[in-house]
Amino acid sequence: MLNISGIHEGFVLDHIKAGESMTIYRNLHLDTLGCDCTIAMIMNAKSNKMGRKDIIKIECPIERVDLDILGFIDHNITCNIIKDDAIVEKRQLSLPKEIKNVISCKNPRCISTIEQGLDQIFVLTDEENEVYRCKYCEEKYTGNK
Amino acid sequence: MRHLMSPLDLSRAELEQLMDLADDIKLHPDVYSEKCHGKKLATCFYEPSTRTRLSFEAAMLNLGGSVLGFSSADSSSAAKGESVSDTIRVISSYADICAMRHPKEGAPLVASQRSLIPVINAGDGGHQHPTQTLTDLFTIRSLRGEIKDLTIGLCGDLKFGRTVHSLINALVRYPGIKFVLISPEELRVPEYIREDVLDKNGFEYKEVDSLDNVMGELDILYMTRVQRERFFNEEDYIRLKDFFILTKEKMHLAKKDMMVLHPLPRVNEIAVDVDDDPRAMYFEQARNGVFIRMALILTLLELV
Numbered sequence: 519m520l521n522i523s524g525i526h527e528g529f530v531l532d533h534i535k536a537g538e539s540m541t542i543y544r545n546l547h548l549d550t551l552g553c554d555c556t557i558a559m560i561m562n563a564k565s566n567k568m569g570r571k572d573i574i575k576i577e578c579p580i581e582r583v584d585l586d587i588l589g590f591i592d593h594n595i596t597c598n599i600i601k602d603d604a605i606v607e608k609r610q611l612s613l614p615k616e617i618k619n620v621i622s623c624k625n626p627r628c629i630s631t632i633e634q635g636l637d638q639i640f641v642l643t644d645e646e647n648e649v650y651r652c653k654y655c656e657e658k659y660t661g662n663k
Numbered sequence: 664m665r666h667l668m669s670p671l672d673l674s675r676a677e678l679e680q681l682m683d684l685a686d687d688i689k690l691h692p693d694v695y696s697e698k699c700h701g702k703k704l705a706t707c708f709y710e711p712s713t714r715t716r717l718s719f720e721a722a723m724l725n726l727g728g729s730v731l732g733f734s735s736a737d738s739s740s741a742a743k744g745e746s747v748s749d750t751i752r753v754i755s756s757y758a759d760i761c762a763m764r765h766p767k768e769g770a771p772l773v774a775s776q777r778s779l780i781p782v783i784n785a786g787d788g789g790h791q792h793p794t795q796t797l798t799d800l801f802t803i804r805s806l807r808g809e810i811k812d813l814t815i816g817l818c819g820d821l822k823f824g825r826t827v828h829s830l831i832n833a834l835v836r837y838p839g840i841k842f843v844l845i846s847p848e849e850l851r852v853p854e855y856i857r858e859d860v861l862d863k864n865g866f867e868y869k870e871v872d873s874l875d876n877v878m879g880e881l882d883i884l885y886m887t888r889v890q891r892e893r894f895f896n897e898e899d900y901i902r903l904k905d906f907f908i909l910t911k912e913k914m915h916l917a918k919k920d921m922m923v924l925h926p927l928p929r930v931n932e933i934a935v936d937v938d939d940d941p942r943a944m945y946f947e948q949a950r951n952g953v954f955i956r957m958a959l960i961l962t963l964l965e966l967v
Contacts, residue, residue, distance in 0.1 A: 627788040629767040634746050636773060643859060654769020655790055656855050 522558045525577040530598045531588070532573050536562050538592065539572035545587050545620055551578050586614040590650075615642050617650065621659055628655035665963055666775040666782045670796040670833035678833075682801050684958040684967060685951070692725065695957065698966050699728030705758035706732030707750065707774075708785070709765045714927055714949055715785050715794065719762045722956035731758060736766075748777040755779035760964055762794075763787075781963040789823035795926050796829040797959065798952040802944060803883065805951065806922055812839035814880050818907050819887035819932055822850040826926040827887055831856055835864050842868035843877050847906045849899070850889070874907050878916035884909070886925045886932055886945075910934045917942065924948050 534542060539559050543549070548557055555578035565571040576583065580599055588595055589611040597609040622638045623630045630636050630652065639653040650659040666672070673681065688695050704723040708716050711734065720730045747765065751774040754761055760781045763771045768788035775782040786792040804810050815834065821827050821844055831852070834840050842861070844852055851870060852861075861868050871877055878884075886909055909923065914937060925933060925945040937943050961967045 625768065627766070627768050627790075629747065629765070629769040629773050629787075632767060633748065633770075633773055635748070644863075649858075651855065651859075652769070654772055655788070656768075658855060 522560065522575060524603060525556075525575055525600050526603055527579060527601050528555075528575065528577040528599075529580065529583065529585070530573065530575050530600065532571070532596045532598070533565070533568060534572035534574065534595050535592060536568070536570035536572055539574050542574060542588070542591060542595075545591060546583055546585070548574075548576065548583070551576075551582060554578070555582070585609065585611075587617060587620055589613045590617055590620065613642055613645060613648060616640070616653075621650075621661060623652040623655060623657055624661070625652065625655050625657035628652055628657060630654050664779075664781055666771075666778070666784075667793050667959065667963065668772050668775060668782075668784045669791050670793045670800075670829050672793070675836050678797075678800065681797065681955065681958050681962060682804055684961065685801055685954040686805070688957050689951075689954045695726055695961070697727040698961055699723060699726035699964065702726075702728040702760070702964060703758040704728060704730045704732075704960065705754045705761040706730060706734070706785075707754065707761055707763045707765075708732065708734045709736040709763075709767075709770070711735060712764055712786070714952065715764060715792075716762075718949070718952040719783075719785065719794075719956055721953050722960055725953065726957055726960060728759075728960075732762075747773050750774075751778045751782065760960060783959065783963070786825060789825050789828075791829045791832075792825040792926075793829050794952070794956055794959065795826045796833045797955045798948060799826070799830050799885070799924060799926070800833060801955045802924060802948040802951045803922070806944060806947075807882075810834070810837045810840075813882040814841045814843060815883045815885060816843040816845055816874075816877060816881040817852075817885045817887070818845040818874055818909075820850045820889045821846040821852045821887070823890055824887040827852065827885070828856055830885065832860055835860055835866055840866075842866070843880065844868060844870045845872070845874050845877060845907065846870075847872055850906075874909070875913060875916060878913060879918065881917065881921055883922050883924060884917070886923065886929075888925075888928065888930050888932055908932055908934060909937055911936045911940070914940055914942065 558575040560573040562570050593611040598605045599607040617640045618637050640650040641653050643649050643651045706716050723730050747770050762783045762785040764785040765787050768790035770787050771784035817827050922944045
């Protein structure tokens, strides 16, 4: 059994679909957190609920990571916020109203395919059916999250 | 400062005000002939247009203002690779208001985010064409008195026809409107219009592929052209371009007071002999486009 110590301040992202932790690492921009932050990625761990799962532990001041995007990637992920070695909040993930530079528009007629320096922005247009559309051309996002 | 990207940028009350102003301009053009003296309109047209560009220019000239601009991407810095954001920043220092047409969807929205002057979307790819919608609404209101309780047939290219998308978006806010969507299967309205606009609002509509069978139900027939420039595949265009042609014979099936509208240019989807039918209102519609654009320019420049 692999042991990873607890964290003093930061986050524990649990119940990540096995193999998805690197996607989340990239989308949360964890590589830019700086050298004072420790990140542990546990991949393919046993899970009673899921069979196999990934876990990410992030030791860093909690205001440094924007977790909104997690709701878009997978709202089944559980997110515990740790402060002074204790869980202070179990964050409920919800769908973000807007997603910036995570997915890109596939419509070849969209301005975002040619305009330099333009943020790729998708807007939640139908919460019930989890529909996101490109802010510029309104094309529906249909790719895999 | 306000821009116009979609007809939904204006509330129904604002639309009514705009149409009231256009009515007044139509009746008393002299009163408005110097309202924009000293103001400049930039027409930034990255793809060809006759009516829209000239009607914007006519609108500004009728208001006593001046116009500058370009009429194709080849004659602008876009040919050198300049971004829309950079172009609009520069144009903001040359003009007071800008009308932009662009083949890429969302380009005028990008421009509006960087612009220091009001930007009007004069058509972006197959997406939106709000000033055509204002023209259409103004024409319907002028001829019918009010916009309500109408069965509107939209015919032709409903997939890439941006005028159709904008018009549906605007008309769902009026009471008693029913749509009959007439097109070949390949050119049906895009999913986002069906799901987010029609279905979401519980709107009554039907999709059919025969014009003859529904002709007698319609109060308004809105014809559109199958646009060659929207197809990546020439074969598809040739196969679909003559799917619906409105002829004098088909007009016999229509109600006596039905109106035929078309955003123009027409290619061959309306036979020339239909022009003499008193129900053919598309040239009147094109004329109305100048008055409603005059009203829009005055409103966005806050000169009313």
